[in-house]
Amino acid sequence: MENISFIKKLKKDGRSMYAISRMTGIPYTTINELANSKNDINKCSYETVKKLAAYFRCNPSEITNPIHYIENVHGTYRKIPYKWVMVNGMEELHINDNGEEVVLLRDDQMTQARFSREYFATTLCYIDIYLNKKEARKLLCHNADTH
DSSP, rough: OOHHHHHHHHHHHHOOHHHHHHHHHHHHHHHHHHHHTTSSSGGSSSHOOOOOOOOTOOGGTTEEEEEEEOOOOOEEEETTTEEEEEEEEEEEEEEEETEEEEEEEEEOOOOOHHHHHHHHHHHHHHHHHHHHHHHHHHHHHHHHHHH
């Protein structure tokens, strides 16, 4: 993941990474790896992020990467395992139906707030619709075979 917010603060500051390292006590290699997105700033120790935030005079959330809470939310409903994943900037609801992965919903308008309000009902609703369609297809095929 690219450390966009941190890199913007670094560029705006204008000091060298070496100077920032000396002023904060954070190893130069750590700052360099963050600046080149070799390491995700969200995986740094709290102490490192706190020192950088103090140096930039900002809140730690202003230099860390946004966290997608939506991704990897998973569970089971009506014996159907499901999970929400981020694919190319879209939230997708995936289910596993007897070993087959099926995508039930793709939504590029899903914000964290909306997801928090709606994900459980949305998940259950889409799984119910999927199972009802599957049952309807089975009944139609069965009726077609008997006539």
